Amino acid sequence: MKLIEKMIRCSINGITLDVEAGTTILQAAKKVGVDVPTLCHLDLHDIGIANQSANCRVCLVEDEKRHQLVPACAEKVVEGMAVQTDSLKAVMARRTSLELLLSNHPQDCLTCIKNLDCELQTLAHDMNIKEIHYPGEKMNHPLDLTSKGISKDSNKCIMCRRCITMCDEVQTVGILSPLKRGFDVVVATAFHLDMDQTSCTYCGQCVSVCPTAALAEMNDTPKVWRALNHPEKHVVVQIAPAVRVALAEEFGFPPGEISTGKIVAALKRLRFDTVVDTNFGADLTVIEEAHELVDRMENGGRLPMLTSCCPAWVQFIEHQFPELLDVPSSCKSPQQMVGTLIKSYYAEKRAIDPKKIVSVSVMPCLAKKAEAARDEFHQNGLRDVDYVITTRELARMIKEAAIDFKTLQEQPFDELLSDSTGAAAIFGTTGGVLEAAARTAYEMMTGKELKEVDFTAIRGLEGVREATIPMGERSLRIGIAHELGNARKLLEAIRDGKSHFDLIEIMACPGGCIGGGGQPYHHGRLDVIKARQEALYRLDATLPKRKSHQNEEVIQLYDVFLEKPGSHKAHQLLHTTYSAKTRI
Amino acid sequence: MKNKILDISSLDRALLDQLDTYIKNLEGDNEENLIHVLHRAQALFGHLPHNLQLYVARALNLSGAKVNGVVTFYSFFNEEPTGKYVVSVCMGTACFVKGADKVLQKILDIIGTKKNEMSADGLFTVKDVRCIGACGLAPVVTINDKVYGKVQVNDVETLIGRYKGGQSA
Numbered sequence: 001m002k003l004i005e006k007m008i009r010c011s012i013n014g015i016t017l018d019v020e021a022g023t024t025i026l027q028a029a030k031k032v033g034v035d036v037p038t039l040c041h042l043d044l045h046d047i048g049i050a051n052q053s054a055n056c057r058v059c060l061v062e063d064e065k066r067h068q069l070v071p072a073c074a075e076k077v078v079e080g081m082a083v084q085t086d087s088l089k090a091v092m093a094r095r096t097s098l099e100l101l102l103s104n105h106p107q108d109c110l111t112c113i114k115n116l117d118c119e120l121q122t123l124a125h126d127m128n129i130k131e132i133h134y135p136g137e138k139m140n141h142p143l144d145l146t147s148k149g150i151s152k153d154s155n156k157c158i159m160c161r162r163c164i165t166m167c168d169e170v171q172t173v174g175i176l177s178p179l180k181r182g183f184d185v186v187v188a189t190a191f192h193l194d195m196d197q198t199s200c201t202y203c204g205q206c207v208s209v210c211p212t213a214a215l216a217e218m219n220d221t222p223k224v225w226r227a228l229n230h231p232e233k234h235v236v237v238q239i240a241p242a243v244r245v246a247l248a249e250e251f252g253f254p255p256g257e258i259s260t261g262k263i264v265a266a267l268k269r270l271r272f273d274t275v276v277d278t279n280f281g282a283d284l285t286v287i288e289e290a291h292e293l294v295d296r297m298e299n300g301g302r303l304p305m306l307t308s309c310c311p312a313w314v315q316f317i318e319h320q321f322p323e324l325l326d327v328p329s330s331c332k333s334p335q336q337m338v339g340t341l342i343k344s345y346y347a348e349k350r351a352i353d354p355k356k357i358v359s360v361s362v363m364p365c366l367a368k369k370a371e372a373a374r375d376e377f378h379q380n381g382l383r384d385v386d387y388v389i390t391t392r393e394l395a396r397m398i399k400e401a402a403i404d405f406k407t408l409q410e411q412p413f414d415e416l417l418s419d420s421t422g423a424a425a426i427f428g429t430t431g432g433v434l435e436a437a438a439r440t441a442y443e444m445m446t447g448k449e450l451k452e453v454d455f456t457a458i459r460g461l462e463g464v465r466e467a468t469i470p471m472g473e474r475s476l477r478i479g480i481a482h483e484l485g486n487a488r489k490l491l492e493a494i495r496d497g498k499s500h501f502d503l504i505e506i507m508a509c510p511g512g513c514i515g516g517g518g519q520p521y522h523h524g525r526l527d528v529i530k531a532r533q534e535a536l537y538r539l540d541a542t543l544p545k546r547k548s549h550q551n552e553e554v555i556q557l558y559d560v561f562l563e564k565p566g567s568h569k570a571h572q573l574l575h576t577t578y579s580a581k582t583r584i
Numbered sequence: 585m586k587n588k589i590l591d592i593s594s595l596d597r598a599l600l601d602q603l604d605t606y607i608k609n610l611e612g613d614n615e616e617n618l619i620h621v622l623h624r625a626q627a628l629f630g631h632l633p634h635n636l637q638l639y640v641a642r643a644l645n646l647s648g649a650k651v652n653g654v655v656t657f658y659s660f661f662n663e664e665p666t667g668k669y670v671v672s673v674c675m676g677t678a679c680f681v682k683g684a685d686k687v688l689q690k691i692l693d694i695i696g697t698k699k700n701e702m703s704a705d706g707l708f709t710v711k712d713v714r715c716i717g718a719c720g721l722a723p724v725v726t727i728n729d730k731v732y733g734k735v736q737v738n739d740v741e742t743l744i745g746r747y748k749g750g751q752s753a
Contacts, residue, residue, distance in 0.1 A: 174647030179656045190641075190648030191590070191634045584590070584638065584648045 010081040024052075025061060025072040025083055036061060036085050037094065039101075039123055040160030041073035042209055046461065046526040047483065047510050051165040051209075056158060057097035058123060062090045069093050098127055103136035105212075106155050112213050113151075117521055119211035120158060141186055147195035148373045149202030149366035149517075150215060154186050157214035163187065163206035171484040171508070173316065175200045175584070187214070190584055198584050199319035201484065203312035203508040204366030204517015209524070217366050217518060221397055223387050227358040228271050235358045236346065237272040238338045238417070239263060241279055242364040242428030242513035243391045245535035249520040249528070250395035251405040256531030258539055261410025263362075266398050268411060276342065277413050278361065279420030281334030282427040282436070284557070285309060286548035288331045288574055290440040291565035293503055297445075297474075302326045304479070304494065304501040307433050309333045311371035312508035314578065316484050321491050322580030330575040334427065335361050335368055336377055338417055339384030340573050345561050346416050354380070360387045362394045364428070364516035367508070376576045390518025419553035422453075422546035425539040430482035430512035431458045431465065432536065434505035438469055438476065439547045441503075446472035453546050459537070461511060461530065464489065466501070479504040482512055592639050599628045600639065607643050614644040618654055622661060631662040659713045666709035667702045669747050671695075672726045676715025679723040683737065687723055688712055690740040707747065 007018040012025070015032045029036050040056035054074035061072045064082040069090065072083075084090060102124060109115055141154035161178070164187065168174045175198045179188045189198045207215045227235050239260075248257040267275045293305050308314060308328040317324060332340065339361065343354040361368065365388075371377070372385035389397070398405055412418075423439055426432030435455045442450045458467050458478065463486040469476045479501040481487045487506045493499040509515040514532035515522070522528040540546060548554065562570045606624050610617045621640055626632050632655050641651040655661045662670075673679075673688040688699075691710055697703040700711055718724045721733025725743070732743060 168647070168650075175649055177647070177649035177653035179653055181657050188649075190652040191637070583642070 008077055008079050008081075010077045010079070010083065012083050013085055019077055021076075023077050025070065025075050025077055025081075026059060028077050029061075029072060029083070029085060034085055036072045037123060037126065038073055039098075039119060039158065039211055040162065042160075042162045042165070042524050044510075044524060044526060047170065047463070049165060049170055051160065051162045053161045056101060056160055058094050058101070058127075060090055060093045060097060061085045062087045095127055095129070098123060098129060099132050099134055100136075101158050102129065102132050103134040104138050105158070106138070112156075113216045113219060114213035118213065119523070137183070139186075144195050145218065146197075147200060147202060147218070148370040149218060150195060150200065150204060150207060151218050152195060153214055153216075154188065155214075156212045157187050158212060159185060159187065160211060161187070162209040162211065163215055166205040166209055169485065170510070171201070171203060171205060172488050173199060173201055173203075173320075173484060176206065193584065199315075199581070201312040201315040201319075201508060202367040202370045202517075203484065205509060207366060207517045208509075208515075208519075208521065217390050217393065218369060219393065220369065220387050220389050221393050221400075224360055224389055224397070227360065227387065230358075232356055233358045234273050234352050234356050235271075235360060236274045236276060236342050237267055237360045237362060238276045238278045238281070238335070238342075239267075239362045240335065240364055240368075240428065240513065241282060241425055241432075241536065242516060242519065242532065243362050243394070245428070245514065245532045245539070246364060246519045247391050247395055248405070250392070251398075253406075254531070255528040256535040258535050259405075261412070262405060262408045263394075264413055265408040265411040266394075266403055266405060267362075269403050269408070270397060270401055272360070274346075274414045274416070276338060276346070276417035277420055278334050278338055278363075279424035279427070280417045280551070280553065281336075281338035281341075282309075282424035282433075283419075283421055283548035283551040283554050284337050284574070285331055285334050285427075285433075286423055286436045286440050287554060287558075287565050288570060289329050290437050290444055290548075292329050292331065293437065293441055294444050295566065297502060304499055304504045305329050307437070307503075307505045308576075309427065309433055310367070310507045310513075311365070312367035313484065313487060313506045315367065315370070315581075316487065316508065317491065318578055318581045319583050320488070321495065324491060324495060325578045325580060327494060328578060330571075330577070332377075332574055332576050333368075333371065334424075335363065335388075336371065336384050336576070337574050339372070339377070340379065341417055341557075343379060343382055343384060344573060345557065349416060354382055357382075358386050359384065360389065361385050362391065363388050364391050364513045364519045365509075366390065366517040368518075379573075391516075392518060392520060395520070417553070419551050420543075421548055421551050422540035422543040423548045424551075425543065426536050428513040429533045429536050430461065430507050431480050431505065432512065433507075434458065434478055434480055434503065436548055437503065437505075438478070440549050441476065442469070442471055443547070443549065445474075445476075448472070450547070454541075461533070477502045481505070482507045483510055484508050589633065590635050590638055592635050592642075595635055595639060596629070602628055603640075604643070614646060615650075618644060618646065618651065619658075622651075622655060626661060631665050633663065637663075659711060662709070664700070665702055667705075667707045669708050669727050671708055671710045671744075672713045672716070673710070674714075674716050674718070674722070674724040674726075675712045676719065676722075678719035679715075682722045684712075684723040686737050687725065687735055687740060690737045691725070691744060694741055694744050708744075 039058045042051040054071040059072040060069045062084045139155045144152040244260040248259040306328045342359045347354040369388040377384045423436035465480045511529040515529045637651045641648045695708045725732045725735045
């Protein structure tokens with residue numbers, strides 16, 4: 001039985017309006033164009049998640065009838081309510097709240113990694129804070145720089161709990177919790193373990209939503225500068241699919257701007273010796289993965305097969321479902337495939353000693369930093385990928401070098417490891433890896449040409465999507481999930497023997513890599529992620545070749561180096577193994 | 585922060601069996617049951633070491649961070665071993681204005697220990713706690729299950745003396 005919703009009449013700053021029951025003052029104010037500052041509040045309604053802890057108190061407004069200050073983000077509108085957002089009492093109370101938050105906040109803004117990208121700093125500016133009247137006791141927590149992906153400085157935490165909302169509710173990983181009580185409260189890992197001792201996946205979604213620098217990426221730009229400055233080193237850089245549709249945002253372009261050529265040009269100005277494309281590795285991944293899938297389907301192998309490009313997802317299954325390690329594809333991710341080839345195939349072709357090569361990648365992701373450091377990924381004592389920097393870190397390097405990104409003349413990738421198809425372009429979005437794999441698997445399985453390459457039915461931003469794709473005599477049953485909470489549901493079904501899929505794609509972040517933890521901050525605006533997604537599909541549609549097996553450089557690589565898909569050499573170089581880890 | 589003892593296999597199996605039985609008979613939501621399970625675990629083991637917290641987390645399918653958050657929030661739960669007698673001094677408003685802080689200091693001085701640390705002889709752990717709801721008796725001290733009301737600084741020596749031999753008063 002559904003009750004008819006009764007509308008509620010209220011007024012905001014004298015403007016009368018009717019709203020549905022359950023509407024907060026903040027939502028009502030927005031409807032009539034009244035702005036209320038917020039800090040801890042985060043409403044990602046597109047993915048059904050809101051952080052409404054109401055504990056920063058910078059959204060206090062005055063309820064005129066009760067003569068009371070209430071937090072606009074959490075207080076629900078009631079019949080006849082009259083709210084003043086700009087009464088002197090409200091304005092002064094908000095200022096006090098903010099000053100109290102600042103009273104024990106470190107004041108190293110000049111050198112802080114979030115300088116000019118910090119919500120607390122912006123608010124202090126907007127609210128005209130020029131002096132802090134409450135010199136409070138400072139927190140003194142040790143920095144946690146143990147993990148490769150995420151740095152944690154609890155002294156900069158304002159207890160908004162957005163990170164916990166992301167880690168617990170969206171990702172269901174749950175490595176963070178408020179510990180202790182009162183002034184001693186600290187958002188920490190269980191038993192104050194170092195980050196690298198926990199089940200953190202390094203997906204970086206906590207970093208994506210942290211309003212300050214309490215959680216941030218590990219800054220690897222100094223290492224890259226050092227490599228670039230080293231006279232003996234030959235520095236090769238690869239860039240991921242999702243970077244090219246996001247980096248330009250850092251230079252004032254609208255979300256969804258495709259800036260591949262400018263990024264290549266910028267990397268050359270930064271004096272990288274060679275610029276190659278992770279998309280090449282994506283096409284190669286498709287060939288190996290489709291081969292593995294067909295093999296599993298035809299020879300009674302383990303189904304469903306799960307894609308393995310997302311390192312946060314790999315961490316997740318190793319820690320949370322160690323009994324299911326036979327389901328992920330054994331394929332390395334595109335980053336690691338390209339890394340491996342840089343120090344073998346590329347080194348051979350260019351006649352450079354692999355010891356002199358430094359392999360750098362630019363990724364939308366923090367988990368990629370941890371992936372590059374995994375024990376599995378080295379050959380002859382050399383790491384496949386030496387350093388990983390995020391989209392944000394590359395933007396910082398470009399700014400540091402005073403390169404005018406806007407006016408850069410576009411440049412093409414260098415010759416080796418750089419050809420790519422439309423199938424590779426969409427690797428950066430949820431559903432993209434699977435669509436790319438389906439285009440190739442179809443032709444592998446049926447021997448016929450696939451005429452309609454756009455699998456529009458599996459596109460979008462729904463958390464879990466499924467479809468059945470006819471493949472000649474049989475069909476391919478596919479599932480797609482993004483965000484680890486959704487992945488958990490699919491994995492539980494597999495564990496309980498209830499899964500009916502052949503192939504499942506999982507990406508840890510909302511929207512896939514386009515919403516990765518290393519991308520320009522979206523500050524809660526998910527339309528930014530949508531614009532990036534549309535850009536990837538645009539890029540795919542404009543490319544002359546849209547199936548990975550049409551990539552001529554990949555074909556050539558098999559001819560002269562790898563023999564054939566799934567060959568012994570391909571297995572040695574392009575595949576990996578997983579190991580069970582403890583859940584904490 | 586290294587070398588945290590997280591090895592579950594070092595826990596007493598017989599006691600864990602009792603805890604398992606208790607958990608098995610619980611009804612309802614795991615998250616809601618967490619506090620009951622922690623109470624039970626502390627009653628069985630005396631305190632809640634990290635590996636025991638992790639054991640509870642796994643048994644209830646909760647994250648270790650969640651369990652540790654609850655344990656560190658409530659002053660009733662002890663992560664460290666406690667003495668034979670747990671002396672709790674109420675620091676609620678009524679007790680505080682009646683001089684509970686001075687009573688606490690005197691207790692610490694006489695026992696010769698620090699707050700929340702077990703005394704060297706293993707007899708006492710002294711804690712300050714939030715309001716225990718006996719404001720009419722302020723200031724209040726509890727020793728294990730026994731409640732002492734209107735405790736003055738001058739009473740402390742006799743009170744603690746009664747427990748010092750190791751046999752309860």
